[in-house]
Amino acid sequence: MKAGDLKGIFKNTAWAIFDIMAAKQKKGRLPKKTIKIKQQAANKEELLIFWLNELLSLSAVKGLVFRKFSINNIGAGYLEAVVEGEDINSYKVNTEIKAATFNGLLLRKSGLGWLAEVTFDV
Amino acid sequence: MSDLTQLKLEKIDEYRFRIPRSYKPGMRVPGIIYTDEKLLKDIRQDKALEQVANVAFLPGIVSASLAMPDIHWGYGFCIGGVAATDIEEGGVISPGGVGYDINCGVRLLKTELQYEQIKDKIKDLVYALFSDVPSGVGSKGDIRVSAKEERQILLKGAQWAVEKGFGIQEDLECTEEYGAIEGADPKVVSDRAYERGKAQSGTLGSGNHFIEIQVIDQLYDSRLCDTFGLELGQITVMIHSGSRGLGYQICDEYVRSMVRCLEKYKINVPDRQLACAPVNSPEGEEYLAAMKCAANYAWANRQCLMHLTRKVFERVLSEPWEKLGMYLVYDVAHNIAKIEKHIVEGKEKKLCVHRKGATRAIPPNHPELPERYKKTGQPVIIPGDMGRNSYLLVGTEKSAETFFSTCHGAGRLKSRTAAIRSIDANALLKDLESKGIIVKASGRDTLVEEAPQVYKDVNDVVDVVHNAGISKRVCRMRPIGVIKG
Numbered sequence: 001m002k003a004g005d006l007k008g009i010f011k012n013t014a015w016a017i018f019d020i021m022a023a024k025q026k027k028g029r030l031p032k033k034t035i036k037i038k039q040q041a042a043n044k045e046e047l048l049i050f051w052l053n054e055l056l057s058l059s060a061v062k063g064l065v066f067r068k069f070s071i072n073n074i075g076a077g078y079l080e081a082v083v084e085g086e087d088i089n090s091y092k093v094n095t096e097i098k099a100a101t102f103n104g105l106l107l108r109k110s111g112l113g114w115l116a117e118v119t120f121d122v
Numbered sequence: 123m124s125d126l127t128q129l130k131l132e133k134i135d136e137y138r139f140r141i142p143r144s145y146k147p148g149m150r151v152p153g154i155i156y157t158d159e160k161l162l163k164d165i166r167q168d169k170a171l172e173q174v175a176n177v178a179f180l181p182g183i184v185s186a187s188l189a190m191p192d193i194h195w196g197y198g199f200c201i202g203g204v205a206a207t208d209i210e211e212g213g214v215i216s217p218g219g220v221g222y223d224i225n226c227g228v229r230l231l232k233t234e235l236q237y238e239q240i241k242d243k244i245k246d247l248v249y250a251l252f253s254d255v256p257s258g259v260g261s262k263g264d265i266r267v268s269a270k271e272e273r274q275i276l277l278k279g280a281q282w283a284v285e286k287g288f289g290i291q292e293d294l295e296c297t298e299e300y301g302a303i304e305g306a307d308p309k310v311v312s313d314r315a316y317e318r319g320k321a322q323s324g325t326l327g328s329g330n331h332f333i334e335i336q337v338i339d340q341l342y343d344s345r346l347c348d349t350f351g352l353e354l355g356q357i358t359v360m361i362h363s364g365s366r367g368l369g370y371q372i373c374d375e376y377v378r379s380m381v382r383c384l385e386k387y388k389i390n391v392p393d394r395q396l397a398c399a400p401v402n403s404p405e406g407e408e409y410l411a412a413m414k415c416a417a418n419y420a421w422a423n424r425q426c427l428m429h430l431t432r433k434v435f436e437r438v439l440s441e442p443w444e445k446l447g448m449y450l451v452y453d454v455a456h457n458i459a460k461i462e463k464h465i466v467e468g469k470e471k472k473l474c475v476h477r478k479g480a481t482r483a484i485p486p487n488h489p490e491l492p493e494r495y496k497k498t499g500q501p502v503i504i505p506g507d508m509g510r511n512s513y514l515l516v517g518t519e520k521s522a523e524t525f526f527s528t529c530h531g532a533g534r535l536k537s538r539t540a541a542i543r544s545i546d547a548n549a550l551l552k553d554l555e556s557k558g559i560i561v562k563a564s565g566r567d568t569l570v571e572e573a574p575q576v577y578k579d580v581n582d583v584v585d586v587v588h589n590a591g592i593s594k595r596v597c598r599m600r601p602i603g604v605i606k607g
Contacts, residue, residue: 042381046378057314057371060318060367061314061317061318092565093258094565094567095538096327096328096329098223098370099373099374101395102197102198102377103196103197103198103393103395119197121221121222122538
């Protein structure tokens with residue numbers, strides 16, 4: 001996954017999970033639910049994993065597929081975001097993603113932007 | 123990472139290969155892989171051997187970092203990994219050595235049915251199972267419980283299900299740990315984990331979870347088969363599932379907390395997914411207590427799934443399940459960490475044995491065996507893939523060298539992504555149908571991801587464990603009806 005900045009990487013990897021996980025079945029606008037998320041970690045690599053796993057966990061308990069991610073504040077060890085999701089019943093779920101793992105985790109600056117590689121347990 | 127295709131393994135004998143300690147500075151013990159030359163070619167293709175070497179870094183690890191012949195790349199530990207740490211010597215426990223699907227495991231039921239009796243009913247049975255057993259991603263069941271009740275599940279495991287009428291007391295005797303491991307503490311399970319678990323009791327899940335109707339097609343030990351009440355042509359049923367979202371949440375939370383422990387306890391591991399803490403630390407004790415909760419949840423889950431399966435057979439075949447002889451042979455965990463006593467260099471030691479994609483295989487007369495299996499040794503259930511075979515084995519004395527552990531299945535050869543890219547679902551279904559196998563899956567991707575060709579041949583895997591002497595073949599089954607989540 002690539003992005004222009006750290007916020008972008010966190011947004012793009014989050015978007016990718018749910019894109020892999022599910023495909024929308026119902027056409028038109030769907031009701032949306034908004035959730036605020038705060039995460040803390042020792043460094044940005046851990047922050048990425050904690051962020052992704054928090055999204056997966058919330059998706060499971062709230063029955064939502066998240067489609068919009070606004071990262072309001074991010075640093076090496078903290079993140080504040082607002083995410084927007086739709087009812088999972090409006091989607092066809094293709095793959096269960098158990099978790100994002102530290103296995104082979106890569107998060108670094110690359111050229112003018114950022115690069116991330118995350119392995120998921122599916 | 124070193125070039126693993128070039129890694130020089132030391133051949134110990136026909137079925138054991140060693141990664142020397144010198145391979146990577148920091149390895150406390152060697153790695154030992156149970157395999158043969160044939161399977162080794164595939165094993166070298168992914169990072170599994172590197173993971174065996176990484177596990178050897180764990181503080182307190184004894185003897186060797188072990189791998190079974192179904193070894194393949196995992197998260198932290200490889201799948202098929204076994205590692206025991208000495209608790210009194212600062213030995214650690216690692217959530218990565220158990221996995222996200224805590225107590226993913228499998229159970230085998232026998233029946234009094236012969237293939238010829240029900241061959242025209244297989245389709246009905248498969249469709250009824252698919253209809254009546256909740257399966258698929260995020261599946262929710264009809265067994266809904268309150269938070270108070272859920273705590274009881276985490277403490278009592280399969281016993282909870284039996285008390286609710288989802289089975290009989292005899293089922294517990296035929297379950298590892300009698301269906302509940304002592305020392306579970308529901309207080310160390312988070313509210314979020316409870317949320318994820320409360321609607322999923324009695325659900326199959328997805329991925330490689332399944333219910334399979336089988337027929338015994340080969341007997342290897344007639345004395346053992348007689349003792350187990352198994353014969354050629356007999357119908358059996360295998361159920362594979364785990365702790366669902368509750369287990370994933372517990373693993374995630376404790377990997378997070380244990381990543382902090384690496385600095386706190388000055389532990390050096392090459393992979394953060396091997397994050398760990400001494401078993402005798404607050405974090406280690408808390409994880410163990412939470413892991414046991416998830417393990418008990420999984421045993422309750424498989425007990426409920428068996429109950430649902432029995433009810434389906436009753437409905438389709440119009441006979442009570444008892445009359446159909448649908449009794450449990452055994453249930454085994456294959457993702458778990460347990461505190462066990464083992465002899466190490468002539469001394470009895472209390473060890474934390476991690477089995478990640480590996481199965482306990484205790485020999486005859488072991489104190490943890492139920493009376494009915496004292497003479498045979500523990501039944502070991504080995505599922506293969508939906509196109510080939512599965513096995514029933516028993517534990518042996520020689521498996522003391524692997525801390526009484528053996529393989530757990532066939533072992534994946536191709537990733538799910540590679541499977542979806544290369545296998546056609548229609549062609550697969552036609553092929554399975556031509557072999558007399560009826561399959562119902564929740565999606566085409568699930569079907570393709572679980573195609574026989576993405577797995578090693580379980581016959582090769584079982585050959586290794588049998589010939590290495592760490593477990594012994596009893597009989598072989600082939601699938602005739604499968605439901606996948």
